[in-house]
Amino acid sequence: MTMYSHGSNFDKEQFQRELRQVLKSQLAVIEKNATTKDWYLALGRVLSQYTSMNLLDTEAFIDGEKTRKINYLSLEFLIGRLTGNNLINLGLYEKIEEALQEMDLALSDILEEERDPALGNGGLGRLAACFMDSLASQALPAVGYGLHYEYGLFKQSFAAGRQVESPDTWREALGYPWERRRPELTQTVGFWGHVEQYSDDRGKLRKRWVPGLKVEGIAWDLPVVGYQNEITLPLRLWECHTGDPFDLARFNEGDFVGAQYPVLEASNITKVLYPNDNHEQGKTLRLMQQYFHCACSVGDILRRHLALGRELKTLPKLETIQLNDTHPVIAIPELMRLLIDDHDLSWDEAWDICTRTFAYTNHTLLPEALETWSEGLIAHLLPRHMEIIFDINHELMVKVQQQWPGDIGKMSKLSIIQEGDHRQVRMANLAVVTSYAVNGVAALHSDLVKRDLFPEFDKLYPRKLTNVTNGVTPRRWIKACNPALSSIITEKLGDGWIRELSEIEGLKAFADDKEFQQAFMTVKKANKQKLADWVEEHHGITLNTDAIFDVQIKRLHEYKRQHLNLLHILSLYHRLLNEPEFDIHPRVFIFAAKAAPGYAIAKDIIYAINRVAETVNNDQRLNDKLKVIFLPDYRVSLAELIIPAADISEQISTAGKEASGTGNMKLAMNGALTIGTMDGANVEIREEVGDDNIFIFGLKVDEVKALQARGYDSFIYYDSDPQLKACLNMLQDDTFTPERPGELISVARNLLDYGDPYLVLADFSAYCDAQCAVDKSYRDQSSWAKKAILNTALTSKFSSDRSIQDYANNIWRLSSVR
Ligand code: CRA
Incomplete structure (x- = not known):
């Protein structure tokens, strides 16, 4: 299709010429003065010329096909660095590495210059990125639609152990080399204003929305490069531009400042990503972001459809809109509005199209993350949409009445409008009612969606609720991030596993092979050394690579229980100092996590871990047995x-709280053993790797529910377990904060006086036992190697290629364009 697709027709000299040319002509830098950063920018720009061509070719190619296309709507795409990954997927990595070497440039150094585009918070955003990779790699026609935030997720640093946030200018001064501005795709988006009735040419009474302000949505395309298959899909990110700075009417009335106000507000729409994971704040600007995203994306989908001369009624046959959680659910009334008001379809025709076009993925059961918007806010910002939501709800209520005549309880539970002093719109209900398919993200989670969250909807719409277990792309999460592991896998099995991860099961045959065990552990050791070197260089802490590297990396959240991990560390510390007989294999506890800036207790947990780390790491009595970083x-x-x-x-x-998790999958694939509860995808990981190769502990979902129903009292555990008591006391005295005794008390209070909402204390002792089993297990290196190999061999189910196949077969009914 294009010149540089498989790397087969790569012309080294031409590439070197282009690189030098871009450096000089576009970056205005002379070669002898060029920094590594300059080379990174030049390289990105040269490569993105290739992918831009692929992108346009793919677009034209797909347009020509009469196959259905997926539109993945997400407020977040946590794509990570693109350069290394795209080189691999283009099949150019080694070739470019060599070409650069000839110019005395190290590709690995250049790749380090790229700043992560952090356009997401955590799992939900990263999932969207993995899905795009799998869609492209399986040649499935798709567009990712998101927002072009000026500032991604905040940068985190620590000042004396406390989290400090600073803005993330991911595009930097010279722009992000991989993106392309597509001014020809510009959309116009309205806000505020009123709805008016009018008679059209044929005397038909119709409605239209007259917005009070209009803004423009400018498209930026990022290339999603399929794995060595010549396909490049667009990730289309919308940036908000406000036009006219003055409301002329108000300006002429002398209200100089007030005249600019709506524009000032609107000009912030794509400034920042909201830094909350699994938590909604109900801010007006956030709703504006959501609507802006949806209006641009739905507008673009319709534009494409109509430009090909297609009829509106064929929309569901040719386009599916997958809603990534409820964040883009306002797309539903937007499409209804466009079909009815702009395209003159009847309500029934429009509803028929919508209910066959949208599908919705639920990612959480946490009540604080289930979005509701005040009716007043929607009515003010999007008056026509509020009318349509009421009309949809009216139809829903009729259906509920038919199913459960006279049951007011059912009506009020299922209603899209939550009654009360301040009426709220429940976005999840709107999504479920409209979508033709609703899925949870792991088997357990999807069961709970049916059982606990939407049991009535499950009755009302049989077979609508289903499961698609999450997955992660093996290209980034094995091939690119773990080249040493990748080569020993490929040595044994060939490289088919990169495209079809189930082939990796072939490793099972080598799980007992001493030589392979050795090779596997040598790779692990080398990766530990690489991390240790980096930590030494950047943080001045020396890590012992013979120690067990114990990793908890994810957002900081009470339900994820980083403080349970902390309590176990405290127990080890306490026992090592106080029990002469007690010994452990050296362990390095590694944390990494951002806390939402407004989440006080999460920030206190970070602070507590940092203070404990400081004390423990400097305590010579421990003989290097324990490190915390x-x-x-x-x-x-x-x-x-x-x-x-x-x-x-x-x-x-806590069982029942983590919808799926995806870090658990990445770690298992890379040969880490899971210590975990029966929650989210852990349940399925256990099913795949078997009980011998995972450490499961703690209360199960039903036990959690039963305990809470009985009335949970965390003091019972505190009073009856001396070990636990000692740990909690250390948090309350001056052990870790000699200059300010009691400074870490909020963490202990949360677990005692505030009732321990996530049952940390209830699971503490089982967790310590499981950790003890880990310690024992690690001492037998050969058996550990076997377990680690089996984790890599038996987790192919968690490839996002499989997830996407499940979506394609069970929800989208899609076939590959190849
Ligand atoms: N916070 C869940 O909590 C899940 C991802 C992706 C989350 C994770 O367990 O792996 O979604 N939920 O499905 C979420 O964002 C709004 O809900 C997450 O990333």
Whole structure:
């Protein structure tokens, strides 16, 4: 299709010429003065010329096909660095490495210059990025639609152990080399204003929305390069531009400042990513972001459809809109509005199209993350959309009445409008009612969606609720981040596993092979050394690579229970100092996590871990048995460094709270053993690797529920377990904060006086037992190697290629364009 697709027709000299040319002509830098950063920018620009061509070719190619296309709508795409990954997927990595070497340039150094585009918070955003990789790699026609935030997720640093946030200018001064501005795709988006009725040419009474302000959505395309298959899909990110700075009417009335106000507000729409994971704040600007995203994306989908001369009624046959959680659910009334008001379809025709076009993925059961918007806010910002939501709800209520005549309870539970002093719109209900398919993200989670969250909807719409277990792309999460592991796999099995991860099961045959065990552990050791060197260089802490590297990397959240991990560390510390007989294999506890800036207790937990780390790491009595390190600024590129080096993967959420988890999958694939609860995808990881190769502990979902129903009292555990008591007391006295005794008390209070909402204390003793089993197990290196190999061999189910196949077969009914 294009010149540089498989790397087969790569012309080294031409590439070197282009690189020098771009350096000089576009970056205005003379070669002898060029910094590594300059070379990175030049390289990115040269490569993105190739992918831009591929992108346009793919677009034209797909347009020509009469196959259905997927539109993945997500407020977050946590793509991570693109250069290294794209080189691999283009099949150019080694060739470019060699070409650069000839110019005395090291590709690995150049790749380190790229700043992570952090356009997401955590799992949900990273999942969207993995899905795009799998869609492209399997040649499935798709567009990712997101927002072009000026500032991505904040940068995190620590000042005396406390989290400090600073803005993330991911594009830097000279722009991000991989993106392309597509001014020809510009969309116009309205806000505020009113709805008016009018008679059209044929005397038909119709409605239209007259917005009070209009803004423009400018498209930026990032290339999603399929794995060596010539396909490049667009990740289309919308940036908000406000036009006219003045409301002329108000300006002429003398209200100089007030006249600019709506524009000032609107000009912030794509400034920053909201830094909350699994938590909604209900801010007006956030709703504006959501609507802006949806209006641009739905507008673009319709534009494409109509430009090909297609009829609106064929929309569901040719386009699916997959809603990544409820964040883009306002797309539903937007499409209804466009079909009815702009395209003159009847309500029934429009509804029929919508209910066959949208599908919705639920990612959480946490009540604080289930979005509701005040009716007043929507009515003010999007008056026509509020009317449509009421109309949809009216139809829903009729259906509920038919199913459960006279049951007011059912009506009020299922209603899209939550009644009360301040009426709220429940976005999840709107999504479920409209979508033709609704899925949870792991088997257990999807069961709970049916059982606990939407049991009535499951009755009302049989077979609508289903499961698609999450996955992660093996290109980034094995091939790119763990080249040493990749080569020993490929040595044994060939490289087919990169495209079809189930082939990696072939490693099972080598799990008992001493030589392969040795090779596997040598790779692990080398990855640990690489991480240790990096930590030494950047943080001045020396890590012993013979120790167990025990890793908990994810957002900081009470339900993820980093403080349970901390309590176990305290128990080890306490026992090592107080029990002469007690001994452990050396362990390095590695944390990395950002806390939402407004989440006080999460920040206190970070602080507590940092203070404990300081004391423990400097306590000579421990003989290097225990090290604790909290790496700042967790991000995709840091995960790529840590995951290959992990021996233990901490997945210790309260059962029923972690919808899936995806870090658990990445770590297991890279040969880390999971210590975890029966939660999210841990349940399925256990099913795959078997009980011998995972450390499961703690209360199960039903036990959690039963305990809470009985009335949970955390003091019972405190009073009856001297070990636990000692740990909690250390948090309350001056052990870790001699200058300010009691400074870490909020963490202990949360677990005692505030009732321990995530049952940390209830699981403490089982967790310590499981950790003891880990310690024992690690002492037998050959058996450990076997377990680690089996984790790599038996987790192919968690490839996002499999997830995407499940979506394609069970939800999208899609066939590959190849
Ligand atoms: N926070 C879940 O909590 C899940 C991802 C992706 C989350 C994770 O367990 O792996 O989604 N939920 O499915 C979420 O964002 C709004 O809900 C997450 O990333």
